[in-house]
Amino acid sequence: MTTPADGDKPVDAEAEAEAAVSDEDSSVAGDSDGGGPSGSRAVPGDSEDPNADRQYHLEVTSDDVADSVLLPGNPERIETITGLWDSATTVASHREYRTATGRYDGTPISATSTGIGGPSAAIALEELARAGSETFIRVGSCGAIQPEIAVGDLVITAGAVRQEGTSEEYIYKDYPAVADHEVVSALIAAAERLGYDYHVGLTMSADSFYAGQGRPGFDGYEAPGSDDLVETLRNANVKNIEMEAATILTLASLYDLRAGAICAVYANRQTGEFRTEGDTRAAETASLAVDLLARMDQRKRESGVSQWHARLSLD
Numbered sequence: 621m622t623t624p625a626d627g628d629k630p631v632d633a634e635a636e637a638e639a640a641v642s643d644e645d646s647s648v649a650g651d652s653d654g655g656g657p658s659g660s661r662a663v664p665g666d667s668e669d670p671n672a673d674r675q676y677h678l679e680v681t682s683d684d685v686a687d688s689v690l691l692p693g694n695p696e697r698i699e700t701i702t703g704l705w706d707s708a709t710t711v712a713s714h715r716e717y718r719t720a721t722g723r724y725d726g727t728p729i730s731a732t733s734t735g736i737g738g739p740s741a742a743i744a745l746e747e748l749a750r751a752g753s754e755t756f757i758r759v760g761s762c763g764a765i766q767p768e769i770a771v772g773d774l775v776i777t778a779g780a781v782r783q784e785g786t787s788e789e790y791i792y793k794d795y796p797a798v799a800d801h802e803v804v805s806a807l808i809a810a811a812e813r814l815g816y817d818y819h820v821g822l823t824m825s826a827d828s829f830y831a832g833q834g835r836p837g838f839d840g841y842e843a844p845g846s847d848d849l850v851e852t853l854r855n856a857n858v859k860n861i862e863m864e865a866a867t868i869l870t871l872a873s874l875y876d877l878r879a880g881a882i883c884a885v886y887a888n889r890q891t892g893e894f895r896t897e898g899d900t901r902a903a904e905t906a907s908l909a910v911d912l913l914a915r916m917d918q919r920k921r922e923s924g925v926s927q928w929h930a931r932l933s934l935d
Contacts, residue, residue, distance in 0.1 A: 677747060679717075680747070684721060686728035686730040688910040689755070690758075691734050691745075691759065693761075701731045704903055708721065708722030709722060717732060717740075727914045729911075738864060742867050755803065755913060756872060757882065758865055760881070760902070761898075763885070763886065764819075764887070765888075769860070770893075771894065771898075772884065772901075773819060776804060776881070777821075777823040777865050777869070780825050780881075781823070782825065784827045787867050795873075797867075802878060803880030803909065810905045814908065821857065822856075823865045825863055826862075833850075850890075882906050884899050919934070
């Protein structure tokens with residue numbers, strides 16, 4: 621025990637040294653690997669507060685986002701989407717996540733880019749849900765695997781094959797990834813009103829753009845099973861392949877939220893055709909679907925029912 625100065629409490633030198641080491645360790649901050657924001661002190665078991673008002677990755681608050689959010693992957697698609705709205709303001713931009721909020725035909729609406737794949741899409745949905753959003757529509761691109769689906773057509777996802785790994789970290793593999801029936805109905809109604817060619821069915825979500833979708837990797841590498849992957853999915857009547865829908869649908873079902881997906885077809889893996897076409901059609905269809913969902917919700921309130929059905933007119 622050291623001799624304290626007048627008025628000081630006794631100090632245990634060994635305990636003081638251990639405390640100094642602990643402080644040094646806890647001051648090391650990380651990124652999304654479990655550490656807190658750069659320059660902040662990590663708190664054991666709570667490195668960033670997932671319930672803070674301003675969300676850690678998206679940097680949005682409950683005042684920034686609408687109840688319904690479109691989820692493109694590419695941040696550059698935000699401008700394509702908001703260009704169709706009555707008004708829009710970019711409220712946040714951090715990493716791959718860019719968020720804009722505005723109105724479409726008078727209905728409040730937001731759009732947040734998710735980046736590529738399930739992990740970043742899960743972060744977006746988690747933080748948007750914490751901010752108060754309740755309806756999510758993925759707006760992306762895909763590869764069709766049925767010969768009758770043309771490049772530029774739209775595919776509306778009714779359910780997804782969970783070939784990605786993110787959703788399995790939330791719930792066992794047998795749990796289905798199913799789109800909300802109201803969202804699917806709104807997307808179909810929107811596509812019909814706009815006169816766009818569309819298809820409804822199952823989507824496969826993969827974690828890899830190359831090997832996971834049956835494409836060769838670098839230097840011709842072929843993953844086990846990749847040579848017949850597309851044919852197997854085609855025979856199972858799967859319509860298209862992309863990388864985010866299964867994660868979004870699974871999490872939405874777990875959290876009792878509404879979600880769906882609509883993708884523009886860039887490629888047909890059966891015919892070999894490829895063009896980057898249909899983004900604006902997908903964005904317009906999804907935006908109109910949000911407006912129709914708002915009308916559905918109003919009809920439900922007026923009728924005193926909890927689920928929209930075909931007898932409740934949208935006119």
